[in-house]
Amino acid sequence: MKIGLFFGSFNPIHIGHLIIADILQDQTDLEEVWFVVSPQNPMKSSKSLLHEFDRLRMVELAIADHFKFRAVDVEFHMPRPSYTIDTLAYLTDKNPQHEFRLIIGGDNLNHFHKWKNSQEILRQYGLYVYPRPGKNRQVEDPNVTYIDAPLIDISATFIRKTIKSGASAKYLLHPDVLDYIRDKKLYL
Structure with missing residues (x-):
């Protein structure tokens, strides 16, 4: 089975993530999309990061009603910081029946060459790239697939600020995620 791996902090997961994953699963050859929750991105600050x-x-709440989506905590059990190439190798070793592809935003392609073993990721796994606001670098490579998807300019940073200010984030988050945030008083 061909599976797209959508790595992220998901701090919090929002409708932009869900729309992109749905398009990738529905309109490409990816049979499933796995959301790989990263405990800590080596290239980002953990200052405002909720517990993993x-x-x-x-x-899990956001994708509960989509049987072709899966939440994955594999990086919780790996040495930190976790690097994408190590996670890909681990998942491939544990799931030899699957063929994995990496899903990234066009903004991440701008600095993909700085990732640990980026050329090996490209060669062994390939990339599915969706558009992001700002400058999206184009790489001509047979292992890079560009996805025709809407340009969704929603950021988790904006959502956290919205929640902290007491404003509504109703249409930015899955209702169950919003309830979870409210019940646990997160991002306040």
Whole structure:
């Protein structure tokens, strides 16, 4: 089975993530999309990062009604910081029956060459790239597939600020995720 791996902090997961994953699963040859919740991105600050189990639970809530989506906590059990190439190798070793592809935003393609073993990721796994606001670098490579998807300019940073200010994030989040955030008083 061909599976797209959508890595992220998901702090929190929002409708932009869900729309992109749905398009990838529905309009490409990907049979499933797995949301790989990253405990800590080596290239980002962890200052405003919720506990990994809260972020995983929000992903589970957001995708509960989609049988071709799966929440994955594999990086919770790996050495930190976790690097994409190590996670891909681990998942491939544990799931030899699957063929994995990496899903990234066009903005990440701008600095993909700085990732640990980026050329090996490209060669062994390939990339499915969706458009992001700002400058999206184009790479001509047979292992890079560009996805025709809407340009969704929603950021988790904006959502966290919205929640902290007491404003509504109703249409930015899955209703169950919003309820979870309210019940646990997160991002306040």
